[in-house]
Every structure is written in structure tokens, then in C-alpha cells.
Amino acid sequence: METLILMILGIVVAPVLGGLVSGIDRRVTARLQSRFGPPILQPFYDVAKLFGKVKVINNFWQVFCAWVYLIAAALSVGLLFAQSDLLLIFFVQAIGAVFLVMGGLASPSPFSQIGAQRELIQVLTYEPLIILVFASIFMVTGSFRIDEILNYDQPLLAKLPLMFIVLGYALTIKLRKSPFDFSTSHHAHQEIVKGVLTDYSGPYLGIIEIAHWYETIFILGICALFWHTSLVGVVVLLATTYFAEILIDNTMARMTWRWMLKYVWSVGLAMSFVNLIWLHAG
Amino acid sequence: MLKKFIDNSRAKSPWIMHFDCGSCNGCDIEVLACLTPMYDVERFGVVNVGNPKHADVLLVTGTVNPRNAKVLRNIYDQMPDPKGVIAIGACGLSGGIFRECYNVLGGIDKVIPVDIYVPGCPAKPEAIIDGVVAALAKFEGLKG
Amino acid sequence: MIENMKEITLDAVVGEASKMKSDGQRLVALSCTQLDADNFDIIYTFDKELVLTNFRVTVPKGSDCPSISGIYFAALLVENEIQDQFGIMFNGLVLDFGRTLYLDEEITTIPMCNNTKAMTVKK
Amino acid sequence: MLPMMLALVILLPLMAALGCYFLRVSTIRTMIVLGTGVCIAATSLALFGQGSFTYSPGTILGISWDSLVTLADFALLFVILYYAFKLKNQLIKVFAVLQIIPLAVFELFFVDHAAEVPAFYADSLSLIMVAIISIIGSLICFFAIPYMKTHEEHLHLVKSRQPRFFFYLVLFLGAMNGLVLSNNILWLYFFFEVTTFCSFMLIAHDDTEIAVKNATRALWMNSLGGVAFVFGMIWAYSVTGSLSIQAILEAGPMDGAMLVPLGLLCLAGFTKAAQIPFQSWLLGAMVAPTPVSALLHSSTMVKAGVYIVLRLAPAYAGTFLSEGIALCGAFTFLACAAIAVSQSNGKKILAYSTISNLGLIICCAGINTTWAITAAIILIIFHAASKALLFLCVGTIEHGIGSRDIEDMRGLYLKMPRTAIITIVGILTMVLPPFGVLLGKWMAIESASGDLFVIVMLSLGSAISLVFWARWAGMLLTGPLREKVPAESQNILTRFTLTVLAAATVVVSLFSPVIYTGLIEPMVGKTYEITGGVFSSPIGVFAVYPIFIILAAAFIYAWIDTKKSGNIQNGASYMCGANVKEPGVQSFIGPMNVPVEIKASNYYLEAFFGEEKLTMWVNFVGLALIVLMLGGAL
Amino acid sequence: MLKMTPTVLKNLFSKSSTRMYPFEVREPFPLYRGELFNDIDKCIFCKKCEIKCPSQCITVSKDKEAGTGTWICDPFACVYCSICVDVCPTKSLSMAPNHRKPSATRDMIEQVGKLKVPKKKKAAPKKD
């Protein structure tokens, strides 16, 4: 019962938090660029407006995929709040990723298609890293269950500092931030317009936007696990991490996915090995 | 309540798309300048989306010729309602100095309905901001 | 007042162009003008170290002009442009837009020939 | 009852096969196949009622079954030798001789024929295997009936070769059932050889040059496995003095003395399961008609290899060999998934994915904890169903559009909506929770997470496999969907098999907790607590029912909303504004004012995952790992 | 990598450079060629502006009988080059340093003035 309440709580609270985070993100980004920036609540206005638009679709499977994407994202956040199994949560989240790709592929627009392919490559890049992060958490705490992990008495950050950086890579990709913003061009649109989202519009774009808020919270939630022992620690950790993300977004050019695949895999794997071997040795 | 929020949000989040329809770039760069730190139209929730399917407001600069008229029409059609069109610069308003050229059909309103006309050659960023704000008034009037 | 102007005939164009190329000249432009109802003038402009060399070719209306885009790839755009604006056809264009570089079928006249005056739009 | 049931699952297919071969009338053949299928499927389910059992048949006409098997064994080997000469293939000759002579020596001088060895032994693993083989195998056979008809129509054959085809196809089922039920290692060996031979005949069925070539390769690789088997068997006998697999298992590693024979037996399993570097035979097997591929890849043949490795797992638990097997399996999992990314041939993708998944199962066997073995069994069950379904889908699609290239399947939904959706269901059951394959994968990853190298390979592999599955599923939907898609006509048997399999993949996934408590737990021991359809253990939870319910509700809701969207405004897709404005046309106005049709293709990432590029390296590493594994055992 | 960090951090901690138009309006530059005005009282309807206007957006007509002159300018075709201002002999044309405001409809400036009569009257400065 408690689990259920937590889960519902998560599902309700997460989009609000996610929207706020995204509003703050936009404001801070603007300030970094010496702009005044939009109001903090801007993301909510945006989504509300999207829901007020006329529905136009290109292929009705897109509607289906958008919904499933949202639900999978919400469910993964719910499971996260319900302190379920990390891997399971991640696989549930992968449902969303797969359906996002399918939705992109359903539209014949070449930009959508390319976006979907790139999205896949992003999934390909971050998924092993996240699984490795989870495995490393397992190696430290002996469980994949969040409730068990929370019983561990030290901040994971102390044992898995490099894994946290590896998670940072995944975070950058999931948050669609430069240098890894290829598939949807969340902040810019130079290469492929809006990538996977090109042919979504109106309410369906709104759905995806909300799903994205869930994903932000999902990934921040996982970051929070690295300093679960103190609430202050969590807040500090999340704030610095997110600020670092914004900073990176604003101080780097977008790279190419080929570079990403090579670089992130090699650096990510190397860091994981170092960290895990150190863990074994220590 | 939700409906009211949606209605109110419309005027708070005009996503714009800019289409250059054979402009001399003078107006284009002024439109772009609006997005940059000095003018920063994101204050009004404006995002330059570059994709008609996501846009609420279409900013058009330049003269219409047969070739880009089709594109303009297309883009306009791809924008989901409710939507607004702002014509910018003498060229977009009437064809400007090029009205009499052989490959110029005239202003934007020859092809699509225009809501706001922003005169100038080029229109100053301030004028464009005025235009966007005027377009927001249109969205505000639009309930439901 | 145009430096190094040389009049050549239509069939000499390609030969002269390849000579210019082997001389290390850079193609600057082709400028076409209507002389009278039946003749056009094309000026080929080349540059080497800031010094221009020009050829003038007179093309009678209706006759085709040999393309130099095989020698100077850069000529391709301007030759297509002349096709559009003056209706002079170029033979052997590497990429022939066939009078669609600028114009759509809606424009039925050959714009830069004076038999078709600039359109006067009602104010 | 038991002898009857055993006869039904093993001998009935043999009789039916003969029937198919000699009664050359298509209706009779159809009846036979249908009848046999239903019979063995029912029997296989009924066998569950038996629970574990050991059984030895008596004699038939005064001859003991043992000698009959031996006799048949030699006959088969000589047939293989005959084909070796016919094909002029030195390798097969050598391998055949290497089997005949040691086997003869073994039979004549070593084996204590008087010792009582139970011929059959069945536990949950065997019974599950029998069920998979009998049910999925039968469905594939059903599917083959209309399929082969169309197939032969395409080929314009004068004389139908279907009798021969169904002879081997149905025989195969019997042999497989025999294989998984055998306890006498000699019997096991015999059935092992029968599957080798049947697969050889089936791959070569179309009798084209390439078919024969690939069949030959399959034969020599599997014969190599046979050689390994024979030597492993003899060695094992010399150590334990028993032909009974149960006895061998009980003996355990016996301080390393048993490791080499176990390694050799596993090697035989590897060749059967087409593990790297033996993957090429399975890839080549795709030239055969699709039901063959489905049969080879999903429920039979390759599963025989996995079965052997898994069966022997308790014997090498905790040894270096086990670790080696885990590494080999994980490596195959990763490498084949990677190569699959660069493929556009649908069947080839399936083939690589099969090998990859078998690698995962073998890896689980190598990890060899109760968790891992549970994972392996779960994977075997669900992989068989999903993969069979996918193969059959590809076969149907191939007959529908004349191509098995996934690029040609773009927008298949517009042409074959039913098949497209079923294919997508198949694909999703391969990669997404809460379906069984993913449940297995989850168990596998959780059980492997203590092992650095294995976990790295597994995580990379599972990410990579998502790539080729997701894009395949997506591209089936591509297209401007404006009006209603015309319904698709399908042969009744095709539709039946596809629908049943699709439903089964989904529904059986739902029952995974029941399957676990009912079948797996009694065999391997308790690993997960099941409450309300939630697998939980101290290290993890997997909520099958809740996720199933939520997702089902979500899907239904999404579907309703999607249906509602059918009458909302249709937009043209975005093409930078240059669309050609005609309904249904997906073109943009290109240079020179000519309409250009847009086209999209997948990224095959040749530079990273190119088949040619990777295969050599992968084979090298695979070989090295096997050498390491066996060398470590020595 | 991260070479941009000092710049963006500086931006973060200093005031944003955004001009808060339309809430705060800058002092206009006096030279700016903004909206075009005709002090119709001064206009002598000499047509100089009409002839010289590169955009040909001015029409000047005289009605001898009524004793009025009409000066029509299309503000939507005007390119704000101020050539007309330069050539106007009576300096009746002037440009304000502020831009012309956007409008929702097609504008046309039509001004009617008396011909060469010392006492002039303004009429209908704008027609929509």
C-alpha cells in the first residue's frame, strides 16, 4: 500500500518538479548568455499552449507512440519513487525510448527518420553506461533494490566517484544537452530541425514534453542515490550536477554522434573499469 | 480552470518560426537580432522553433515569388491552428522597392492571410517586438 | 574603360577559356547584355593577381553558346543564370537546370530581353 | 502411460515422417502433419503431469533398444560419410571417420553393455524443452504447409519435393524430443547426430548451389561437434565409468578430472548452438525455406546445444570451465548483437539475434548460480516463442512483398497490416518488459553483476540489441497514414499459427510467475519470492503483474486515443517546406523543379559493426576464449 | 574544452544586457530614419518626392478645380531611405527618429492640402 502511495505521489509530483527544473534551466541558460530569459513557469505555459492547439497528425501510430512514451516515463518515475528495482525501472524507461524511436520512424519525414536513428544511437550509447552504473551500485550495496540501497550507510559517491561521472555522460545525453543533443535538437535545430519530434505537433508534442520532464526527474533521482544519506547532500549534489550540465551545454559545441559513440563508450568503459577495479581492490 | 490556463498560456508562449521569402537579409538579421541578448524575445516566451508544426507565429520577411510562394503556402498550412502571421519589412508588406521586378508577386498577403504588418526597411528589432506583442493580443482575444 | 578587352568569336570561346585556365586565371564572371533585338553580348571576365582579362563574344539570338563549365566548373551557375534570364542556351553544361535555376513556369517571358519590359505593378 | 507418451513424442514423429514421405498426396500429408502436431503438443503438456521420471524401455522383438540405437548410429554415420564423399568434402570425411572409429572402439572394447543405464530421464528442464519443441515445433510445421505450397509455386517445381521436406521436418521434432529426454549418453549422441543430419538435409533442400554449400558447412561444423562429443563421452566414461548423464552429473568435476570431457561436451553444445566461432553455419542455414530457419533457430537444433550445456551445468559449477563458458557466452551475446546492427537482411538479423541470445543463455549456464539457471530456462522458453514467431513473420512478409530485406519492409503496415502488427508484437516481446525474454535478461544481468567482464559485455550487448529491434519495429509503421488501410488476406493456417504464437508470447509472459513457481523452482531451487506476480529477491524485484496491468491499461488507452485521432486533421510530413502538395505523395520539389521522392534508410554503422569487419576479429577472439576455456580445464 | 566558462560565468553574475523594450524605451538616435511625416501645410505638391523616390511609393496629385492637392504615400512600400526628405524643396517632409508602429491592416497615408493658398487646413491625416 505504501508502495502504491509513493508511486502515485511520484507520478503526480514528478512533472511539476520536472517542469520547474526545466524552467530554471531555461532561465539560467539565458543568464549565462547574458539574456534576461523567460519566466520560470514558461515550460508550463508552453505545454498548456500546446494542449490548446489543434491536433494535426501525420501517422496515427505517432499518437500511440507518444502516449506509450509518456506512460513508460511516468511508470519508471513511479517505480523509482516506489523504490523498486533499478534495472527494472531502467527497462521500463527503455519502453519509452523504444516507442519514441518508433514514433519517429512512423513519420516518413526524413528528419524524423534521421532523428529516430540518432535517438537509437544515443540509446545505444547511454544504456550500457547506465547498466554499468547500476551494476556498480550493486557491487557496493549488494542489491538492485532501491529500498535496500537506501539502507546502505555511506554515500555511494565516496565509493563510486568515477561512476558518477559516467552517469553524468548518460545524463547529458538523456537531458538532450550539448554536446550530445543530436536526435531532437532540444535547444537548437541546426542539423535536423526537430529530429524525432519533427512531425509531432500540438497536444502530442505536449505529451512528449511532459514525458521529458519525467525523464529529467528519473535521471536526477538516480543521481540522488549517490548521496542518499543526507537530504542536504542530495540537494547539493543535484544542484551542482544540474548546474554543471547547463554549463557544459553552454560551453561546448555539439559533437557528432560518431564521436559520441567512440568517445563516450571508451571513456565511460575505461572509467567504469578503473572505478570497479579500485572497488575490488579497496 | 485548466481551460483558462490553456487560454492564458497561448499569449504567453508564442513559438515563432521565421521564413525568409526572398528578403534581402536586412529584415532577417533583424528578426534574428530579436532573439539575441540585447532584445531577447524569450522574455515573452518566444522560442524560435524553425519547424512549422511547432510554431504559433510565422514571421515572414521578403517578397513573394512564384517559387517561394509555394513554400510559404506549405509552411502556413503545416502550422496547426491557432496561428498568426506577421509580415515584416517593406518587402513582406507589399514587395517594397522590388514591387516591379519580374520575379516578384508582391507582399505576403498575396499568398497567406497576414495578421500584423510591421513596416520598415528593415524593420527595427523594436518594431518586430512591437509586432509580436501585437500578435499576442490577437491570441489573447482568442478564447477556447 | 574595361581593361584587356578582346573580341572573340563564338567558336573560340572554349579554346580561349582553356588557354586562360592553363595561364592560371580565375574565372570571375560572365556578363550578358542585350545589344539589340537580335544580338547579345557576353563578357567573360578572368582575373589573375588583381588584373582582369576580358573577352567579348557576340551571340546572335537563337544560337547556342558552348559552355565552359567543363573547363571552369565555376561557370556552371552563371551559365544557368544566363539561360534563365536571356534565353541563350549553353551546350554541354555540367549541371543543366534547364531554365529553372531562378524561374518557375509561372514566368513565361524571357525576363532580361527588352521585348519584355519590366512589369509595372499597379501601386 | 509413460511409455505410451514417450512413444508419442519420439516415435510418432518418425512414423509421421515416413508417412509424409511415402504417401505423396498433399491432403494426406496435411492431415498427418496436423494430426501429429496436435498429438505431440497435447502429449508434451500431459507429460508435465508425470513430473520427473526415469525410464528404460525394454526390448523390441527381442532386440534391446540400446543395440538398436547403436546400430542406427553407425548407419547414420555411414550415411554422413557417404555424403562426405558425394560432396567431396575432406573435413566431413575426416570428422565422420573420427567419430566412427573411436565410437566403434568404444562400443566394442570399453562399454560395459551389461550395466543398467536408464535410457530416459526427465526433469523440468527436459519437460519444458519437450513442450517447446512439440508445441512451437508443431506450429512451425503447420505454418510450413501453406508456406511450402507458395514456396514451390514461386520456384515452379515440376515435381513437388514436399514429401522429403516434411519427412525431415517432422523427423526433426522426434529427434529433438529424444535428445532432451535421453539419459543414456549414447542415446543422446545418436539423437544429436540425427539432428545434425536432418538439418543438413533441410538446409540443402532447395538444392541450389548456395544451399548445398551452406548445408555442407553446417554438416562439417556439426560433425566437428560430434567429434568433440564422442571424445568427451569416451573420456567421461573412462573417468566415471557410467553412461548415465545423471551419474556423470553426480560425479561433478571430481577435482578437475572431469573438466576436459565436460569441456568437450560443451564444445559440442557450442557447435550446435552456433556459438562464435561456429556461427557461420547457422547464418548459412537461412538459405533454407523459412520454416526450417524457424525450426532451427527457435525451438530445436540450436536449443539442443544450449540444452547440453545447461544440462551439464551442475557438473562444472564453480570451476574455471564455468567461468570460461560464461565469458564465451557473453562474448557471443555481445559480438552477434553488434554484427546484427549492420544487417539489413531480416532473416540474418534474426539469425544473429538468435546466436546472441543463445550466447546469453550459455552465459547464464556458465554463471551457474540458481539465479542464472533460472534466467537461462526463462530465456529458453520465451526466446523460442518470440523467435519462432518472428521467423514465421519474416516468411509471411517475404511471400507478401518478395523480399526479406528490412529496408523493403518500410511502411509494411500499409500493405500487410496484420502481419506488420504481429511482427511488432514479436519484436517488442523480444526487448521490452514485462515480456519473458526481458525478464530472463533482467535475471541474467542481475545474476551476472558480480562479474566485471561479463556484466560489461551483457550491458553493451543488450543496448546494441535494442538498436536493431527498435528500428525494425518502427520502420514497419513508416508511412503517411491517411485513410483506412485495407485488410490483409492470409492463409488460414498462416493466420492461425501467427496469431497463436503472438498471443502465446504475450500470454505466456503473463504467466511467467506461475511457470517459475510451478516448473523452475522445484528444479533449481528457490531464488525468487513470488507475491502478487512480483518476482522479488534480496537483490532485485521484477513486478510482472503490476507492470503488465499498467502497461495493458496504457496500451488500451493509447489505442483508444489513437483510434479517435483517425478523423483529426492530417498533416503532410515536414520537408523543409518544399512538399509536393498532392495527397499521398511523399515528395519534395527538388532542384530543377522535379519532384524527388523522399527516402530514408537505417544506419547500419558499417564502420563500427560491419559484418566483414567484425567477423574475423570476433572469430579470433571467440576461438581464443574457447581455447582458454578448454586449456583452463586441462 | 570549456574555454567559454569564464565568459558565461561572467554573464551569469553580471546584469543581463537585455534592453527591456517595450517596458523601457531607449532614447532614439536623432538621425534614425523612422516614420515619414508630411507637413501638408508646407507642401507645394511639386512632385519632386514622387519622382525621386526610389521605391515609387509617393503619389502627388493636384486638383486644380477644387484647389486641393493630394499627397499619398504607401508606408508599406516605403523603404525609409529619406531621399524624399532630402529633395523636398520646402522641407515639408520629415522623418521622426521612431519607427512606424505595426498595424493589423493595410495602411495608406493620404493627405490633402490646399494648393498654394496661404491659409492651409489639414484634412483626414489617415485613412485605413
Added chain:
Amino acid sequence: MARTIIPFGPQHPVLPEPLHLKLVCEDEIVKEAIPALGYVHRGLEKLAEIRDFNQMIQVVERVCGICSMLHSQCYCQGIEEMMGVEIPERAKYLRTVWSELHRMHSHLLWLGLFADAFGFESLFMQFWRIRERIMDLNEATAGSRVIVSVNVVGGVRQDLTPEQCSWILTEVAQAGKEIKAIQSTMLSDYTVCKRTKGVAALTKEQAYELGAAGPTLRASGVAQDMRQLKYAAFDKIDFEPVVEYDGDCYARGVVRFREALQSIDIIRAAISGMPQGDISVPVKGNPEGEIITRVEQPRGECMYYMKGNGTKFLERVRIRTPTFANVPPLIAFMPGLELADVPVAVLSIDPCISCTER
């Protein structure tokens, strides 16, 4: 292998202008690129028939808003030469000041867009923020931010007061300082270099043969700058063409970056060397004869061919703009690029389609 066909433009967010490229890609590697123009073609050369040669100044200024000042300058120089008018020295210096201001704003604009092309939003914002200083200068001294409209046949329309001159100097100095502050980002940031170095490289020979102009040519190692023709005040002001040798996008960026800084020096020299005197001379009569004039636009060599026949209407005005010359190199270096590099490569020639098509 299966291919992807992508319509790049005419409405593509990375290019503010409508240019269409049909890209055929394999795994995002461009195999074939065919351009389509004509979305901005107005046919303004034809206007010479109904606009007199003075009115044509305003028309050619509107060939392009980014380089408008230099268009009218080139045009006026041509007419003046045809009519044998010698303009006052001060006018020459004033033209130089405004033309270099224009070059600066054009280069800053481009640097921003270039940064945007490889997804570096904050860099884009930074450049455009600096650029606003130049725009203010234009607005305050000439009367319009973009189309300054200062040239007339015979001189310029606007004078600069000493206060304005010193203001210009402080503003450009400040701009120079701000540009230098992001120099390390633009020229040596790892991600920027990674995205631009080696992309769409042209050798010296290729660039020359394909007729490239301006920074595109100079980035490939050819030291050719039309300002060496010593028009306007360039006979008195020393400057060295900026040359880079790699011929890739990075080199083109560097050339423009350094040119923007160089312009500051030229403005400084022009203001300090500016003589007193008239700013224009009265012009009588009509142009007659043929002329070819060239100036260095921000994007390179711009050539005007004009033919007058003694009436106030010119018989022919023909404008050959730098981007027109840079499109063939663009077509040539496209195949083989990654799709992600296409925006970068296209922008690297600083395409100005309205100039190209007129």
C-alpha cells in the same frame, strides 16, 4: 546500400535564407548534393530600366542587407568612374569607415551563425551581442541599423562629427576587447576545433580553380583581397590580406575572425587619417560607357558590370557577388561530409543567397 534523401531547405532553421540542397546520404555521409536556388530571386537588375541611376543606389543597397553599404559603394564607384567624377578625400575615408563597420557587423553576424551551426548557442549569443555595438554605431551615424544608405554618386550623404568619431573609436575598441575575450573559445576550444578542423577542406589549387572568393579563397592560402585595388581610402591605409592555409571550415572561421579584428585597425587608421573637407561633389549629366568595378565585400570580391547609354537609365547593371562565386566550391566539397557537418560546411562559405540571386 540504402540511401536517405534529405531536402535541406528552403525552410531550414540553420540557414536564415532559403537555399535548397538535395542531399543523398548513406549513414549520414553525404554522397551527392545538388543545390536549388531561385527562392530569393527578384530580378532587380532589370529595375535599372525603370529606375534612374540615382534611384538604383537604393535598389542595389537592397541586394543584401548584410553587405548593403558595399553594394552601393561599388555601384557609386562605378558610376563615378564612368562619369569621370573625382569624389572628395573625406568622402573616401567616410566610405572606408562605414564599409569596415559593415564588414565587422557582417563577420560578427557570421561568426555567430557559424557557432550556431555547430550548436554552440552561447557563443552565437555572445557574437551577436558584440555586434549590437556596431549596429548602434550604424544607427546613430547613418540613420539605420542595417541599410545605412550613405552613398550617393559623388560622395556620401552623412558626415561624421568629431564626437561621433571618437565614440566610434571607443565602441570598436570595446568590441575588439570583447571579441578577444572569446578568441580562445572560437579558435582553440576542443569541441569547436573538432567540429571545424578538416571539414570541407579546399586546397589552394582547388579553391582557385573553382573560383572561390574572399575569405573562402584566403583560407586556402591565396592572398587576394580586392582592397588591394586601393579603392576608397585604401591607397592610404596599410593593410595585409588575412591568409590561412588549411582551407577547411576552421581556417575560414579564423580568417573572418582576424578580419573582424583587422577592421578595427582600419577604422582607427581611417578616422585618424581623415582629412577635413566636403563630403560630396555635385554630379551633372548621365553615365555613358561600360565599366567593371570591384570591391571587397565581407564575403569577398564583388564585381559590378555597368553599361550606360547617356540617358539617366543604365542599360545594364550586372552584379556578380562573392557568394555566387563560392557556390561552386560548396557543391564541390559537399560529397563526403557528415550530415552533421553540412550546416557547418554550408555556412563556412558565408552564403548570402539574396546576394547570389539578386
